[in-house]
Amino acid sequence: MFESAELGHQISKERYDAEVPPLREKLLSAQYELVKRHQFSAIILIGGVDGAGKGETINILNEWMDPRHIQTTAFAMDDADLHGRPEMWRYWKMLPPNRKIGLFAGSWYSQPITQRAYGQIKNAELDRDLELIRGFERMLTDEGVLLLKFWFHLSKDRQKRRLKALSRDERTAWRVGELEWKHFELYDEFAAASVRALRETSTGNAPWTIVEGTDRRYRELTVGTSVLGALEARLQRQADAPVANTRAAPLIPALDGKNVLSALDYSTRMPREEYERELEEKQGRLNLLTRRPRFKQHSVVVVFEGSDAAGKGGAVRRLTRALDARQYQVIPIAAPTDEERARPYLWRFWRHLPERGRFTVFDRSWYGRVLVERVEGYCSESDWMRAYTEINDFEEQLVQNHTIVVKIWLQITPEEQLRRFEERKNTPFKQHKITEDDWRNRAKADEYTQAVCDMIDRTSTELAPWNLIPADDKLSARIRVLDVIHRNIREALE
Amino acid sequence: MFESAELGHQISKERYDAEVPPLREKLLSAQYELVKRHQFSAIILIGGVDGAGKGETINILNEWMDPRHIQTTAFAMDDADLHGRPEMWRYWKMLPPNRKIGLFAGSWYSQPITQRAYGQIKNAELDRDLELIRGFERMLTDEGVLLLKFWFHLSKDRQKRRLKALSRDERTAWRVGELEWKHFELYDEFAAASVRALRETSTGNAPWTIVEGTDRRYRELTVGTSVLGALEARLQRQADAPVANTRAAPLIPALDGKNVLSALDYSTRMPREEYERELEEKQGRLNLLTRRPRFKQHSVVVVFEGSDAAGKGGAVRRLTRALDARQYQVIPIAAPTDEERARPYLWRFWRHLPERGRFTVFDRSWYGRVLVERVEGYCSESDWMRAYTEINDFEEQLVQNHTIVVKIWLQITPEEQLRRFEERKNTPFKQHKITEDDWRNRAKADEYTQAVCDMIDRTSTELAPWNLIPADDKLSARIRVLDVIHRNIREALE
Numbered sequence: 001m002f003e004s005a006e007l008g009h010q011i012s013k014e015r016y017d018a019e020v021p022p023l024r025e026k027l028l029s030a031q032y033e034l035v036k037r038h039q040f041s042a043i044i045l046i047g048g049v050d051g052a053g054k055g056e057t058i059n060i061l062n063e064w065m066d067p068r069h070i071q072t073t074a075f076a077m078d079d080a081d082l083h084g085r086p087e088m089w090r091y092w093k094m095l096p097p098n099r100k101i102g103l104f105a106g107s108w109y110s111q112p113i114t115q116r117a118y119g120q121i122k123n124a125e126l127d128r129d130l131e132l133i134r135g136f137e138r139m140l141t142d143e144g145v146l147l148l149k150f151w152f153h154l155s156k157d158r159q160k161r162r163l164k165a166l167s168r169d170e171r172t173a174w175r176v177g178e179l180e181w182k183h184f185e186l187y188d189e190f191a192a193a194s195v196r197a198l199r200e201t202s203t204g205n206a207p208w209t210i211v212e213g214t215d216r217r218y219r220e221l222t223v224g225t226s227v228l229g230a231l232e233a234r235l236q237r238q239a240d241a242p243v244a245n246t247r248a249a250p251l252i253p254a255l256d257g258k259n260v261l262s263a264l265d266y267s268t269r270m271p272r273e274e275y276e277r278e279l280e281e282k283q284g285r286l287n288l289l290t291r292r293p294r295f296k297q298h299s300v301v302v303v304f305e306g307s308d309a310a311g312k313g314g315a316v317r318r319l320t321r322a323l324d325a326r327q328y329q330v331i332p333i334a335a336p337t338d339e340e341r342a343r344p345y346l347w348r349f350w351r352h353l354p355e356r357g358r359f360t361v362f363d364r365s366w367y368g369r370v371l372v373e374r375v376e377g378y379c380s381e382s383d384w385m386r387a388y389t390e391i392n393d394f395e396e397q398l399v400q401n402h403t404i405v406v407k408i409w410l411q412i413t414p415e416e417q418l419r420r421f422e423e424r425k426n427t428p429f430k431q432h433k434i435t436e437d438d439w440r441n442r443a444k445a446d447e448y449t450q451a452v453c454d455m456i457d458r459t460s461t462e463l464a465p466w467n468l469i470p471a472d473d474k475l476s477a478r479i480r481v482l483d484v485i486h487r488n489i490r491e492a493l494e
Numbered sequence: 495m496f497e498s499a500e501l502g503h504q505i506s507k508e509r510y511d512a513e514v515p516p517l518r519e520k521l522l523s524a525q526y527e528l529v530k531r532h533q534f535s536a537i538i539l540i541g542g543v544d545g546a547g548k549g550e551t552i553n554i555l556n557e558w559m560d561p562r563h564i565q566t567t568a569f570a571m572d573d574a575d576l577h578g579r580p581e582m583w584r585y586w587k588m589l590p591p592n593r594k595i596g597l598f599a600g601s602w603y604s605q606p607i608t609q610r611a612y613g614q615i616k617n618a619e620l621d622r623d624l625e626l627i628r629g630f631e632r633m634l635t636d637e638g639v640l641l642l643k644f645w646f647h648l649s650k651d652r653q654k655r656r657l658k659a660l661s662r663d664e665r666t667a668w669r670v671g672e673l674e675w676k677h678f679e680l681y682d683e684f685a686a687a688s689v690r691a692l693r694e695t696s697t698g699n700a701p702w703t704i705v706e707g708t709d710r711r712y713r714e715l716t717v718g719t720s721v722l723g724a725l726e727a728r729l730q731r732q733a734d735a736p737v738a739n740t741r742a743a744p745l746i747p748a749l750d751g752k753n754v755l756s757a758l759d760y761s762t763r764m765p766r767e768e769y770e771r772e773l774e775e776k777q778g779r780l781n782l783l784t785r786r787p788r789f790k791q792h793s794v795v796v797v798f799e800g801s802d803a804a805g806k807g808g809a810v811r812r813l814t815r816a817l818d819a820r821q822y823q824v825i826p827i828a829a830p831t832d833e834e835r836a837r838p839y840l841w842r843f844w845r846h847l848p849e850r851g852r853f854t855v856f857d858r859s860w861y862g863r864v865l866v867e868r869v870e871g872y873c874s875e876s877d878w879m880r881a882y883t884e885i886n887d888f889e890e891q892l893v894q895n896h897t898i899v900v901k902i903w904l905q906i907t908p909e910e911q912l913r914r915f916e917e918r919k920n921t922p923f924k925q926h927k928i929t930e931d932d933w934r935n936r937a938k939a940d941e942y943t944q945a946v947c948d949m950i951d952r953t954s955t956e957l958a959p960w961n962l963i964p965a966d967d968k969l970s971a972r973i974r975v976l977d978v979i980h981r982n983i984r985e986a987l988e
Contacts, residue, residue, distance in 0.1 A: 032926050058819040066807065067814050067824045068857055074820035081575075105820055174785060291668055313560065320561050325552040326568035326599055330561045338832050363562050432526050 001195045002210065005153040010215035023224050024064045030231040031065045034099055038238055040144040041096040041343075044227060045107045048152030049190070050180045051162040052213025057152070058103055060220050061227070071096045075106035077114065084299055084356030086401040087111060088136065092350035095145075097342035108133055109197055116193035117186050126193065130200040135393045141205040142386055143344035146234050149206060150223055151198060152213040156187045162214075259453045261411050264468060270476035282482040283322035289486060290323060294493045299354040299403045302485060303365045306410030308438045309420040310471045311478070315410065316363055318478045319485065328359035333368060345369060346394055354403070366391055370455050375447045388458040395464040404492045405464040406485050409452070410471040414445060495689045496704065499647040504709035517718050518558045524725040525559045528593055532732055534638040535590040535837075538721060539601045542646030543684070544674045545656040546707025551646070552597055554714050555721070565590045569600035571608065578793055578850030580895040581605060582630065586844035589639075591836035602627055603691055610687035611680050620687065624694040629887045635699040636880055637838035640728050643700060644717055645692060646707040650681045656708075753947045755905050758962060764970035776976040777816035783980060784817060788987045793848040793897045796979060797859045800904030802932045803914040804965045809904065809975045810857055816976065822853035827862060839863060839881075840888055848897070860885055864949050869941045882952040889958040898986045899958040900979050903946070904965040908939060 034042070044061070046054045062070055073094045082089060088108060096102035112129035115121045121129075140147050154162060163180060166172040183190060202208045209226055211219050270278075289295065302319065304312045320328055331352045340348040346366060354360040369391070374384040398405050412420070421442070424434040441448060460466040467484045471477035528536070538555070540548045556564055567588045576583060582602060590596035606623035609615045615623075634641050648656060657674060660666040677684060696702045703720055705713050764772075783789065796813065798806045814822055825846045834842040840860060848854040863885070868878040892899050906914070915936070918928040935942060954960040961978045965971035 036926060055818060055820065059815070062819045063811065063815050067811060067819075068807070068826035071823065072819045103819070171782070288665065313562070317557065317561060321553070321557050324549060325556045325566045325597070326549065329565065332562035432530060 001198060002153050002155075002191070005210045005212040006155040006158075007212065008214060009212045009218045011217040011221055013217065016217040016221060019221060020064075020224075023221070023228060027064050027224065027228050027231075028066060030228060030235060031069060031101070033235050034101075034231065035066075035069050038235065039098045039342075040146060040234070040238070041098050041100050041102065042146040042148065042231065042234075043096065043102045043104060043140070045104045045109075045147075045149045046152065046223075047107055047109055047150070048211075048213065049154050049159055049187075050183055051159055051166060051176070052152035052154045052211075053216060053219050054105060054152050054213075055175075056216065057150075057219060057223050058105055061103060061223070064224060065101070069099070070101045070103055072103040073105070075104065075110065077106070077111055084297075084402065085353045086397040086403075088132075088397060089350060089353060092347060095343050095347055097339065098144075099342075108136065109201075113190065113193045113197050116196075117183075117189040119189070123196065126196060127200065130197055132393060132397065133201055134203060135389065137201070137203065137206045139346075139386070139390045139393075140344060142383070145344065146230060147206045148227060148230055149201075149208045150226070151194070151208050151210045152219065153210055154213045156191075158214055159184060159187065259449065260456055260468060261449060261452060264411060264470040266413050266416075266470045266472045268470070268476045269473050270479065272475065275475040275479065278479050279318065279482075282479060282486065283318070286319075286322040286482060286486050286489075287324075289489055289493070290327065292493060295489070296357040297402060298489075298492055299356050300359040300485075300489065301354065301398060301403055301405050302359065302361045303367070303405070303407040304361065304363050304410070305365060305367050305371070305408070306471065307412050307417060308441055309417055309424070309433075310410035310412045311474045312363055312410055314474060315408075315478050315481045316361055319361065319481060322482065323359060327357065328361060329354070330361045330363060333362060333364040346390065349394075353398070356402075366394070367455060367459075370459075371448065371451050372441075374451050375441075375444055388455075391459055392461055395459075395461070399463040402492075404488055406488045407460075407464060407466050408481055408484060409456070409466055409468045410477060410481075411468060412471050414442075416472040417442065495692060496647050496649075496685070499704045499706040500649040500652075501706065502708060503706045503712045505711040505715055507711065510711040510715060513715060514718075517715070517722060521558050521718060521722050521725075522560060524722060524729060525563060525595070527729050528595075528725065529560075529563050532729065533592045533836075534640060534728070534732070535592050535594050535596065536640040536642065536725065536728075537590065537596045537598060537634070539598045539603075539641075539643045540646065540717075541601055541603055541644070542705075542707065543648050543653055543681075544677055545653055545660060545670070546646035546648045546705075547710060547713050548599060548646050548707075549669075550710065551644075551713060551717050552599055555597060555717070558718060559595070563593070564595045564597055566597040567599070569598065569604065571600070571605055578791075578896065579847050580891040580897075582626075582891060583844060583847060586841060589837050589841055591833065592638075593836075602630065603695075607684065607687045607691050610690075611677075611683040613683070617690070620690060621694065624691055626887065626891065627695055628697060629883065631695070631697065631700045633840075633880070633884045633887075634838060636877075639838065640724060641700045642721060642724055643695075643702045644720070645688070645702050645704045646713065647704055648707045650685075652708055653678060653681065753943065754950055754962060755943060755946060758905060758964040760907050760910075760964045760966045762964070762970045763967050764973065766969065769969040769973065772973050773812065773976075776973060776980065777812070780813075780816040780976060780980050780983075781818075783983055783987070784821065786987060789983070790851040791896060792983075792986055793850050794853045794979075794983060795848065795892060795897055795899050796853065796855045797861070797899070797901040798855065798857050798904070799859060799861050799865070799902070800965065801906050801911060802935055803911055803918070803927075804904035804906045805968045805971060806857055806904055808968060809902075809972050810855055812972045813855065813975060813979065817853060821851065822855060823848070824855045824857060827856060827858040840884065843888075847892070850896075860888070861949060861953075864953075865942065865945050866935075868945050869935075869938055882949075885953055886955055889953075889955070893957040896986075898982055900982045901954075901958055901960050902975055902978060903950070903960055903962045904971060904975075905962060906965050908936075910966040911936065 034040070046058055048054055058072060062072060071094070075090060075094075091104075091108050094102065094104075112121070112126050112133075116123070116126045137147060163176050163184060167176045198208050198210070209222075211222050213219055304316055306312050316330060320330060329352065333348075336345075336348055349362070349366050352360050352362075366387075369379065369387040370384045373379045374381075395405050421434055421438060424430040456466050456468070469477050469480050469484070528534070540552055542548055552566060556566060565588070569584060569588075585598075585602050588596065588598075606615070606620050606627075610617070610620045631641060657670050657678060661670045692702050692704070703716075705716050707713055798810055800806050810824060814824060823846065827842075830839075830842055843856070843860050846854050846856075860881075863873065863881040864878045867873045868875075889899050915928055915932060918924040950960050950962070963971050963974050963978070
C-alpha cells in the first residue's frame, strides 16, 4: 500500500514556484465560492507518521486559503475532557458548520491505530473500530460533508533521518520527544496497523490519499492540488443538480393489520392510592440506586418518545423528582437552532451527552428523523432509511462506553388521544399544550403508526431495546417508566 | 445581616398544603408565559451554608415548574475545565438562553467567599472580586436577565445539629463528608466573608434574599413565592412598556477637529525587498517566542479592528503564518447565530477564549457594540454607553488571568480607502470583498470617526491599550502588527 510513497517523490523549486501562485488563487476562489453560496462543510484529515510534514502542511493550507473560514483542530488523545463520553464525542464536538473547512490534525484513526501498534487491542477489535469509522464517515458524506483524508508516509529509513535532522536543529528539536522515538521503535507495528486501517476505510465516498512526506514541495503541491480538485468537483456537482436519491424498496405495513402497538394491553387501571404509594417507593428505590458508588462509572441517557398527549412531560417529571437536580439535564427537542442545522443531524444530540455519573433525559430525540421528518417529508427517503443504521451505531457507541440507554415509547389509543386533545382545548390552563401540529399529526395517524412500527423493528436492538408502554392510564404508565429505568440501571450495575 | 434568619421560622403543614397547589399552578403559568412570549432569561442563584436545604429547594423548583425549560447547573470549584481561562468563563458558558430559567447551585460567589474564609485572600482582594461581580451582575440585568439570588442560612448550632442528623440517616450520610465538617469548623470565617459579600452585592438590580434553612416548608414556600413574585412583576413590566433608557450627556467631538486618528503619520512607505526580509525575520522571532516554555502559562487574545479595507485580513494571515496552526484559531465576527443572540452580547466572545498556550485572533470583536451597533442604531445609547465599562471589565479579567490582550486598530485615510474600494470593485477576484455596507459606512465616516475616538478614549487602558497603526502602506503596517504582538508577549513573559 505504501510502495508508491517510498519512491522519493520530489518537485523542483522552479515548478513549485510556477504552480503555487495560480493554485493559491484557485483555492481561495473555491473557498469563497463555498463560503458565499453553498450549504456544505469540508473536513480535511491529515494523518500519518511523525516527521512527515503534517504540521507544515496544515500551516500552508491556512496560508493559501482564508484562515477565517478554516477551523484547525489538533486532537490530543487525552481522556480528560471526555469525562466518560464516547471517544467520538471529541470529533463530533469539533465538526465544522456548513461553509467552513475543518482541518483535523489527528482524527478518529489515531486511537485505534495506536492501540493496535502498542498491542493493546487485537485485529478483531481494530476491525470493529474500523467498521464504526466506516459508518461514521458514510454518515458524514451522506449528510453532505466533503471528506478528504490524507496519509503522510515515510519509509523507516527516511523517518529515522528526518527525526534526527529535526533533533539537531534547535528550532525544531522540541518536536521530537521520547514519544516520537518510542513510536519510531514501533515503526513496523504502526505500519501494519495503518495499512489495515487504510485498506478497510478507503471507501468510494471517502478514499485515502497517501502522500510521500520526504519532499516539502511535493507534499504541499500534492495536497493543495488534491484539495482544489475535490472542492471544485463538489462545487460543480452542487451547481449541476441535487444528488439523486436511490429509492429503496418501500416499507409496507403487515398485511394482516396486526402491529406491536395495537397488540399492547390498554386496559390496566391503577387506583390513585396505590399509585401514590408505589410512586414514593419507586422514586426512593431509584434514588438509592443512583447513589451507589458504582453508578459513578456509568451515565444514563433516557429517551422519551410517544404519541402526542401520551403523557411524556408528566412521566419526565416523576422521573426527575427521583433524582438530584444536580445530576440530570432535561433536553426538550424542538426545532433545531441555526448552529445545529448547519451540521449533521446527530450533532445536536452528541452535544448534550452526559458525563459519567449523570443523566440526560431527552424529551423527544434523534428518532424524530424516522418519525416526524419521515412522515412530513422534511428529509428524503434515503435520509431516513440510512438513519436507522446511523442511530444504531450511535447507540452502540453509547452502550459500549458504559452509558445506560433507556428508550421509552408511551402509546395511547386513538380514542384516549381524542379525549385528551378535547380536554386540553377546553381547559384554559392546558391550552398551551395543544397546537395545530397535534391535529395535523392525528390526521396522519396511519402513517405515523407505520413509521413507529418500522422504527421499533429496526432500532430495538439487544443493546438498546425499546420499552413500549401503554399509557391510556397515566398513573400505571408512570410507575412502569420508573420500573423500566430502575431495571436497566440495576442490570448495568450488576 | 443574618439576624432575621435565626428566628426559627417555620410554616405549618396545613398552611403549606393549602398554599402550594395554587403557587405551583401560578409558577407554571408564569413559566409558560416566559417560554411562549418573552425574550429574556432568568437566573436563580442558590447559595449558602451546607445542610441548609439548597439541593432540596432546587429539586422542588424543578418539580413545581416544567424542568424541560430549566437548566440546572451545579458548579464545582474545579479548575480542570478552565485550562487557564478566567474563573467567570464557567458561568458565562452556562448562561441560559432567552426563555429558559437557569438554576445555579454554587455561583461566582463560591470561590471568593471560600478563599476568604480559608484566609487565602485578604478583604481587599475579596472586595476587588466583589466589585467585579457587581459589574457582571449589572451587565446581566442591563442585558435583560432576571437575576434572583437566594442565600440559605443556618445558625452555627442549627448547622451542627443538621449535619449530625444527615450523617445518622443512611440515605443522606453521603452528603456530609470531611469537607462539610471542615467548613463547619470555619463557620465564623465563612459567616464573616458571606456577610461582607452579601452586603457589597445586594444591589437594587440584584438584591439578595436571605432564607432561614431550618424548616423545609418555610424555605420552599419562601423561595417559591419569591420567584413567582419576581417573574410576575417582570412579565407585567415587559407587557407594559419597554424599559426607558436614561439618556447620557451626548459625546461630542473635540471642538478643534483634532483627533487621534488624524494625528497619525500616514506617510511611511516600506520597499518590498525590505518588507520581505523583515517579514521573515519578524515571523521567525514571534514563532520562537511562542515556543518558550513560559509561554505555556499564558494565552493570547488578538483583536483586529480598523477602517473597512484597511487590510485586516492580510495582517491576520501574516500573523497566523508565524504560528503553528494547531495553536491558534481565527474567529471572524459577522452576524451572531440565534444561540448567540439569545444571550448577553459578550457571550459569543467568551465561548472562544483560548486555553493556556493558545491564541484566539478576533477579526472584528466585541468593539462592534460601540462602533457599528452605535452608529447604525442597532442598540440603544444606554446599551453602548455601558458597554465601555463592560468591555473594560472583561479585558481586565483576561489580563489578570495571564491572558495577553493585544488590540490593534488599522487606520487608512479616506483617499486611500476610496482607492481600495474602486480597485476591489474593478478586480473580479476581489469583488467579494466589497459590499453595499462598505459604501454605507463610508458615507457615515464622521460618525464612525467619532465612535472610534470615543472607543479609544474609553477603552485604551493601561492593562489593554489600543495600538493605532496607520495602514495606507500595507507592508509597513503588517510589520508593525507583528512588532506590536511580539512586544506584548515578550513583556508578559519577562
